[in-house]
Amino acid sequence: MANSLKCDVCSKPATVHLTQIVNSKIHKVDLCEACAQAKGVTDPSGFSLADLLLKASLNPEPTGDIRCESCGFTQQDFKKTGRFGCPSCYNHFSVLLEPMLDTMHKGVAHTGKVPQRALARKSLYERLTQLETELDQAIKAERYEDAARYRDELHQVKQASSPKEDA
Amino acid sequence: MKINELIDSHSELTDTAASKSAVVLMTRIRLARNLAKHPFPGWAKDAQKREIRDQCMQAVAALPQMKRGLAIPVETLDELQKQILVERHLISRELCHAKSGAGIVISKDQSCVVMINEEDHLRIQVLRAGYQFKKVWNTINTLDSDLEEHLDYAFSPKLGYLSACPTNLGTAIRASTMMHLPALVISSQMEKVVRAVNQLGMAVRGLFGEGSDASGSIFQISNQTTLGESEDEIIKHLNGVLNTIIEQELNAREKLVESEPNKLSDKIGRAFGILQNGYLLNSSEAMNLLSLIRLGIDLGIFADVHRAVVDRLFIECQPAHVQHAAKGTFDPSQRDLLRAEKLRMEFAKMPAPDFSNTVR
Numbered sequence: 426m427a428n429s430l431k432c433d434v435c436s437k438p439a440t441v442h443l444t445q446i447v448n449s450k451i452h453k454v455d456l457c458e459a460c461a462q463a464k465g466v467t468d469p470s471g472f473s474l475a476d477l478l479l480k481a482s483l484n485p486e487p488t489g490d491i492r493c494e495s496c497g498f499t500q501q502d503f504k505k506t507g508r509f510g511c512p513s514c515y516n517h518f519s520v521l522l523e524p525m526l527d528t529m530h531k532g533v534a535h536t537g538k539v540p541q542r543a544l545a546r547k548s549l550y551e552r553l554t555q556l557e558t559e560l561d562q563a564i565k566a567e568r569y570e571d572a573a574r575y576r577d578e579l580h581q582v583k584q585a586s587s588p589k590e591d592a
Numbered sequence: 593m594k595i596n597e598l599i600d601s602h603s604e605l606t607d608t609a610a611s612k613s614a615v616v617l618m619t620r621i622r623l624a625r626n627l628a629k630h631p632f633p634g635w636a637k638d639a640q641k642r643e644i645r646d647q648c649m650q651a652v653a654a655l656p657q658m659k660r661g662l663a664i665p666v667e668t669l670d671e672l673q674k675q676i677l678v679e680r681h682l683i684s685r686e687l688c689h690a691k692s693g694a695g696i697v698i699s700k701d702q703s704c705v706v707m708i709n710e711e712d713h714l715r716i717q718v719l720r721a722g723y724q725f726k727k728v729w730n731t732i733n734t735l736d737s738d739l740e741e742h743l744d745y746a747f748s749p750k751l752g753y754l755s756a757c758p759t760n761l762g763t764a765i766r767a768s769t770m771m772h773l774p775a776l777v778i779s780s781q782m783e784k785v786v787r788a789v790n791q792l793g794m795a796v797r798g799l800f801g802e803g804s805d806a807s808g809s810i811f812q813i814s815n816q817t818t819l820g821e822s823e824d825e826i827i828k829h830l831n832g833v834l835n836t837i838i839e840q841e842l843n844a845r846e847k848l849v850e851s852e853p854n855k856l857s858d859k860i861g862r863a864f865g866i867l868q869n870g871y872l873l874n875s876s877e878a879m880n881l882l883s884l885i886r887l888g889i890d891l892g893i894f895a896d897v898h899r900a901v902v903d904r905l906f907i908e909c910q911p912a913h914v915q916h917a918a919k920g921t922f923d924p925s926q927r928d929l930l931r932a933e934k935l936r937m938e939f940a941k942m943p944a945p946d947f948s949n950t951v952r
Contacts, residue, residue: 496631510635512628512746512754529759532820535752537763540740
């Protein structure tokens with residue numbers, strides 16, 4: 426061994442070398458004694474590989490500092506807490522997230538339950554906003570025939586979606 | 593319903609008649625949900641958290657499942673009340689430490705709980721005594737769908753339900769059972785089981801979750817990954833692992849009865865003696881003694897009817913329950929006295945062990 430391995434966390438000489446197979450992929454982690462202790466590698470029951478890999482994979486700092494535009498959460502914040510700031514962080518940090526998901530989960534795409542009602546509500550809302558914008562534009566451009574059509578359609582969509590008073 | 597009423601009323605775990613399961617004490621499913629376009633609790637400002645809590649608490653409390661339940665901000669509870677809810681597995685220790693903006697909604701029968709502004713905006717949880725994933729999943733699935741009628745969840749078609757921590761992403765489900773595995777512990781096989789279960793992608797924890805010890809030979813086993821499989825697949829996979837563990841435990845019991853019947857009877861007989869006559873018992877010792885009695889019931893040394901009593905005492909001998917029963921706050925040594933007194937009373941009525949099935 427010409428050059429000794431360095432700890433993935435603090436770059437001191439590594440004395441603990443861990444190889445684990447998760448979902449038939451080999452993951453190697455090298456740690457110094459202090460970091461191994463801190464991560465609980467020496468205690469087989471309390472040691473969470475997901476956590477370790479998550480932090481280790483963040484260490485090389487691939488793309489500098491990413492920041493969530495919606496909530497101001499930074500890459501540093503994520504490194505510190507292991508959690509995100511808001512739902513939009515999942516878009517802004519996707520570069521970081523994608524390699525992590527592979528080691529953390531069975532797959533990288535959701536195949537479970539879908540919130541049907543919330544999604545229907547969302548698409549309805551989007552359809553209404555779109556029609557309202559088109560109606561506005563048509564009125565401004567004095568395309569009254571188009572405007573009348575948008576108005577009728579808007580009326581129809583609204584009526585179809587509003588809850589019936591009685592059956 | 594007020595908090596003290598809830599604490600003193602019958603609960604799913606302490607007053608159930610369904611204590612028939614020899615190995616699985618309790619089944620629980622938790623779903624993490626967050627509101628779209630709102631910062632997660634760990635990043636939200638206090639004012640935002642309170643606003644989120646008010647919105648969520650109102651929506652959850654209005655559900656038919658929560659009728660005549662309890663809906664309350666966490667900061668209005670005192671330490672002992674919070675601790676009691678933790679000991680009943682209704683809320684997490686993390687929620688107890690929440691400084692502001694956290695809330696709890698608990699159903700009247702204490703089988704459905706929603707924690708608000710814990711790690712996620714909503715942690716929906718359903719628990720039942722015994723081994724009943726089907727029933728628990730149906731209940732929580734309906735609860736979640738009903739709630740979604742009133743709240744816009746953060747959801748991505750590709751990544752599923754968006755959670756504060758990416759380890760919960762996707763289905764955001766944690767399905768778990770509380771298992772009583774005394775024979776695997778006595779025969780020193782538990783470490784092997786934990787390793788095997790971990791390798792299958794499942795987590796093993798002590799009675800009170802992360803970092804807690806396994807006194808009473810009670811372990812919590814749950815799925816670890818949440819993305820890439822549907823809820824049904826995750827539960828099915830977990831079921832497979834759990835059934836193997838149950839089988840291992842039952843085999844280990846059979847082996848103990850066969851190879852060391854006298855040693856085993858002695859352990860159980862002594863446990864009974866200490867519970868009937870002990871004067872100072874800390875909670876860990878009490879749990880271990882109760883565990884042996886429960887094993888004795890499963891082996892036919894005591895009558896079946898006592899299983900529900902032991903399951904209730906597993907919870908009632910915890911520190912906050914002991915103090916609540918004695919109506920005050922007491923230091924640990926006083927609690928040991930009170931705990932032993934309660935156990936002496938409970939076990940005074942229990943008939944002596946009948947070893948005719950195990951001793952040969």
